[in-house]
Amino acid sequence: MGKRILIKRITTAIFVLALAVLPTGAFLSAHTHSYVLSNAVESYYARDATTHRGVLTHYMVCKTCGHTEKFEIAERYDTHKFGGGVYNGVNQHIGTQHRVQYKKTCTLCGFSVTEWGDPYPCPGNGNCIVVNSMTPAER
Numbered sequence: 001m002g003k004r005i006l007i008k009r010i011t012t013a014i015f016v017l018a019l020a021v022l023p024t025g026a027f028l029s030a031h032t033h034s035y036v037l038s039n040a041v042e043s044y045y046a047r048d049a050t051t052h053r054g055v056l057t058h059y060m061v062c063k064t065c066g067h068t069e070k071f072e073i074a075e076r077y078d079t080h081k082f083g084g085g086v087y088n089g090v091n092q093h094i095g096t097q098h099r100v101q102y103k104k105t106c107t108l109c110g111f112s113v114t115e116w117g118d119p120y121p122c123p124g125n126g127n128c129i130v131v132n133s134m135t136p137a138e139r
């Protein structure tokens with residue numbers, strides 16, 4: 001008889017333990033995440049030939065459960081920020097002048113355009129002046 005009572009007590013103890021564990025699990029899945037900032041990232045996406053869309057994204061992590069979530073907290077539209085331009089190898093002789101083409105790339109979104117530089121005097125006839133290190137004239 002004594003042995004049987006001991007088994008019943010152990011079974012009861014396990015049952016109580018299970019009850020004690022359950023509410024904790026329920027709390028973890030039902031709590032309201034309390035986020036702290038983990039990382040802030042600015043991204044830029046080309047929109048058209050003149051503008052791009054800038055998005056500020058905050059990556060948040062919950063202090064309680066470690067869940068991460070990203071929030072787009074701000075966006076704005078700006079004109080591209082083109083660098084000085086790089087000679088792209090395309091050039092052309094017209095009459096007594098020569099001109100070269102440049103590729104300009106937005107330093108933020110990567111959108112690029114090609115445009116002709118200002119023409120300059122050139123002798124032509126096989127003596128064209130084209131320099132690889134040409135930079136666009138100031139505008």
Ligand SMILES: [Zn+2]
Nearest residue numbers: 033062064065
């Ligand atoms: Zn959480």
Ligand SMILES: [Zn+2]
Nearest residue numbers: 052080106109
């Ligand atoms: Zn851009």
Ligand SMILES: [Zn+2]
Nearest residue numbers: 093098122128
């Ligand atoms: Zn030329």
